[in-house]
Each structure stands twice: as C-alpha cells, then as structure tokens.
Amino acid sequence: MIDSPLPTRRRGRPPKDAEGGAATKAALLRAGVAALTEKGFVAAGIDEILGSVGVPKGSFYHYFDSKEAFGLALIDEYGRYFAHKLDRFLLDETLPPLERLRLFAADARQGMARHQFRRGCLIGNLGQEMGALPESFRQRLIDVFTDWQDRTAACLTLAGQRGEIAAGQDCGALAAFFWIGWEGAVLRAKLEGSPTSLDRFAEGFFRMAEA
Amino acid sequence: MIDSPLPTRRRGRPPKDAEGGAATKAALLRAGVAALTEKGFVAAGIDEILGSVGVPKGSFYHYFDSKEAFGLALIDEYGRYFAHKLDRFLLDETLPPLERLRLFAADARQGMARHQFRRGCLIGNLGQEMGALPESFRQRLIDVFTDWQDRTAACLTLAGQRGEIAAGQDCGALAAFFWIGWEGAVLRAKLEGSPTSLDRFAEGFFRMAEA
Numbered sequence: 001m002i003d004s005p006l007p008t009r010r011r012g013r014p015p016k017d018a019e020g021g022a023a024t025k026a027a028l029l030r031a032g033v034a035a036l037t038e039k040g041f042v043a044a045g046i047d048e049i050l051g052s053v054g055v056p057k058g059s060f061y062h063y064f065d066s067k068e069a070f071g072l073a074l075i076d077e078y079g080r081y082f083a084h085k086l087d088r089f090l091l092d093e094t095l096p097p098l099e100r101l102r103l104f105a106a107d108a109r110q111g112m113a114r115h116q117f118r119r120g121c122l123i124g125n126l127g128q129e130m131g132a133l134p135e136s137f138r139q140r141l142i143d144v145f146t147d148w149q150d151r152t153a154a155c156l157t158l159a160g161q162r163g164e165i166a167a168g169q170d171c172g173a174l175a176a177f178f179w180i181g182w183e184g185a186v187l188r189a190k191l192e193g194s195p196t197s198l199d200r201f202a203e204g205f206f207r208m209a210e211a
Numbered sequence: 212m213i214d215s216p217l218p219t220r221r222r223g224r225p226p227k228d229a230e231g232g233a234a235t236k237a238a239l240l241r242a243g244v245a246a247l248t249e250k251g252f253v254a255a256g257i258d259e260i261l262g263s264v265g266v267p268k269g270s271f272y273h274y275f276d277s278k279e280a281f282g283l284a285l286i287d288e289y290g291r292y293f294a295h296k297l298d299r300f301l302l303d304e305t306l307p308p309l310e311r312l313r314l315f316a317a318d319a320r321q322g323m324a325r326h327q328f329r330r331g332c333l334i335g336n337l338g339q340e341m342g343a344l345p346e347s348f349r350q351r352l353i354d355v356f357t358d359w360q361d362r363t364a365a366c367l368t369l370a371g372q373r374g375e376i377a378a379g380q381d382c383g384a385l386a387a388f389f390w391i392g393w394e395g396a397v398l399r400a401k402l403e404g405s406p407t408s409l410d411r412f413a414e415g416f417f418r419m420a421e422a
Contacts, residue, residue, distance in 0.1 A: 142402060
C-alpha cells in the first residue's frame, strides 16, 4: 500500500449526504481489512481497495487524511471488532470460563476456514511488517495486543478461581502466552492453508492451562 | 521487492573470475537475508540490496535468474543456516537434551538482540506475506519448518528417553508446538523491540515440556 500509486491529495466534491459518506467509509474499512489480512499493508494496493468498493480514486481523501491515517483506522477498527468478539465469548456467564476461550478459538478457526485460510490476523500481519511501516503504527499494534490479552487474562483469572486451571498459574503470563502462540499459529495456518497449527496450538495451550 | 524497479533482464559482462562471482553471490544472499528479515519480501528493495553490496544493477541476473529465484535461494540459504545452527546445539552430547534446546532459544534471542530486535525470522516473515508472494515459495517455506521441527523432535525424543520431559508426551507434536509459538514470539519481539515475548514463550514451553 505504501508503494502503491495513490492519487495526489485533492478534496473533490464532498459526499452527497453524511449517511452515504459513513457507509462508504465503513465499506472502505471492510475492504481494507480484507486486503490487509490477506496480503499485508505493503502489498495491498489502494487502487484495488477503492475499486472493490466502487469509490473513485479522487475521493479517497474525503474519508482519510492519508494512507497512514487509513492504516491507523484499520488497526482501530480491527482491534475493536475483536475486542467485541472476545467479550461476546469471554463474558458469557452461561459457560465455564475456560470453555469460553476454547469457543473463541474455535470461532476464529471457523473464520479462517470461511476464507480458505487465506486471511490471517491484521494485527499480526502489520506487526510482522513493522520494519517497513510508519512508526506511528507500532504503539497502536502493541496496545491492541495488550487489550486482547487483558480481556483473556480476566477470563483465565475467573477460570482459576473456579478451579478450572492449575493453582498458582500467573494468569497474565498465561494470557500473554496464548496471544504470542496464537499469532504464530495463525501465521502458519495461512502458510499451510490448513487449520492444523491452530488445532495443535489450542490443544497444547489448554492442556498446559489445565495441568 | 516484487514491486521494486528492477533492471530489465540483461546479461552484461560475466564476473572476472569464478571465485569473485561466488563471493559476490554470497554477499548478495547475506544482504538479502538482512533486508528480508527486517522488512519482508515485498518491501525490501532490490536496489537497496544491490547497493549495500556494491553490485551494479545490470549484474543482478549474472547471479540469479529472476527475483523469484533470488527469493527461493534466500529461503534455502536461511533454512540451511538455521538447520546447521540447530544441529550445533541439539546434537551437543555434552549437555542434557532439553538444555540444548534451551541454549538454542537463548542463542536466537541473542541474535535478535544484536540487531536491536529489528530483524525477525525470514521464514516467518515470508510465511506471513505468502498472500502476496510467488506460489512457488509456499512449499519451500513449509519444508523448512518441517525440517527444523524434525530436528527439534529428535532432541525432545532423546529428552523423553532420559526422563527430562513428562512421560507420554508426543514429541513430534511438542516440536511443532515449539515452532508455532516461537515464530509468534519472534514476530512480537520485533514489534515490541524487546525480548519479553521470547522469554515468556520459552518459559511457558519448557515448563509445559517438563510438566
């Protein structure tokens, strides 16, 4: 994306109405997530993203101040989306806490399968590419991981209180371990086009937590 | 690299002597590994790689048939380098087997620290970028992971025979778990510019193996 031929900054006409503008912005974010989870930031072309939404090149800067701002918006959007998804699973009081995390992992696996394991994690992808990205991305990416980890740690702490995981485990460290390994598993699943690494990591992790 | 302005294919003059040619090729591979472990394949520029070695643009095709061939050579080179390094640690009969793997991880951590955690793993980087890379890379990358895993599994099997790890563990699965998680930890260390994730993953992994 960084290297893609972008239109020179030009205001053009404002969108006809605010509602249509918000819908277009949302569509651009969706298309951006699809492109970046598959190809990464550097390789994803702005032209391709605009084209898939049917937005003319000249209109890009109605919605985002710069390519960097678009990237930051994508990080925020994706971070929020998964925080919400995590909550939906991890705060479900009808289930034992550890089972909630297990179901989150199963849902994420299903999400990858839906796209034939071609799309990975936007945060992991951008984290891997950080050496070639605007420095402003770094802290935001770290913050998203920290946020996901904190939600996971709270669920594991509850699991500990209910005796589902081994006593004396540091639930913060365990949550960090989960996200470190899970991102490695997602990377590998994308490479192999298969869920094997996700299953293998999940199996090992839950065995470890319960041990 | 894919998108970088490459010289049009042109044979130019052959290198003066075979020895100098081999040295230049080796220097190009070293520079390629440095660029790709830091920035990834798509963002690394051929110009930058050639420039750092002092090779003129027109000479690139003396050494490699195409950008794709250069990428494949880098994968092979890096895979071999780490296979050799793994052997150096994992076949060291003066040490208990599990300690050998621990020292390999410590050495890899030191390698990242030497470059201020800016360089990650070439295989992990390219695996993450696979959605934007020549399809010929995929099986080679998978093969490298399989090779590293097999060497690790042999060491863990020995650790099992000597009672260093818990009985009944599937050493193949444990080795796969190590490489899935370790690649996630390298990704995160690069993002954070810190060894925390490497230490955290290693600590959790060895606790798990011994449990």
